[in-house]
Amino acid sequence: MSMYDGKKVIIIGDRDGIPGPAMEECLKNTGAEVVFSATECFV
Known part of the structure; x- marks a missing residue:
């Protein structure tokens, strides 16, 4: 069992x-369930 389960x-x-x-x-x-994933440019 992982600490990310659920x-x-x-x-x-x-x-x-x-x-x-x-x-x-x-x-x-x-x-883990990834509900949102994005790559941004922080300037």
């Missing part, structure tokens, strides 16, 4: 850092 997750990635889809891929097998 949790809903919002991911906001950074264009120059770690993009949202990469973080989403890392959470794929943790039991």
